[in-house]
Amino acid sequence: MTASPPTESATRPDAEPAGLGQRFWALVADWLLCLLLAGGLTRLGMLPDPEALWPSVILVVEYAVFLGFFTQTPGMRLLRIHCVSIRHGRAIGLPRALVRGVLLALVLPALPAFYEPRRRGLHDVLGDSIVLREPPRS
Structure with a gap:
């Protein structure tokens, strides 16, 4: 697999970190999607009970795939933010x-985002990533 080119906003000198509100609502949208998917798959008999565990598992998989390859989850796309490597954009x-x-599923990461200047939570620091606003569309 070849590395993707740097995103435009990650290479801009004025790249702006996403706000906590944007990040929160993106997570809410992703969580609702995971709840719906887990509930539907459980009712179809494709996932065993207990149903309560599956939304978290689906959220971890969603984040791994969408952020790992595309820089955005569906919720992030809706809120116009993306997650990139802090080193190369x-x-x-x-991995x-x-x-x-x-870390997100364990609900640990948000605390540092309240005082870290670039709004990076524990999951961002350990994932060597940053969540940025998308540049305005022309």
Whole structure:
């Protein structure tokens, strides 16, 4: 697999970190999607009970795949933010996205985002990533 080219906003000197509100609502959208998917798959008999565990598993997988390869989950796309490597501005790859997803599912990562200047949570620091606003469309 070849590395994706740097995203435009990650290479801009004025790249702006995503706001906590944008990040929160993107997560809410992704969580609702995972709840719907887990509920539907459980009712179809494709996932065993207990149903309560599956939304978290699906969220980890969603984050790993979408952030690892595409820089955005569906919720992030809706809120016009994306997650890239803080070093090179490209997709963070599957292993680091998986770390982010697991930490997010454990509900640990948000605390540093309240005082870290670039709004990076624990999951961003350990995933070597940053969540940025998309540049305005022309």
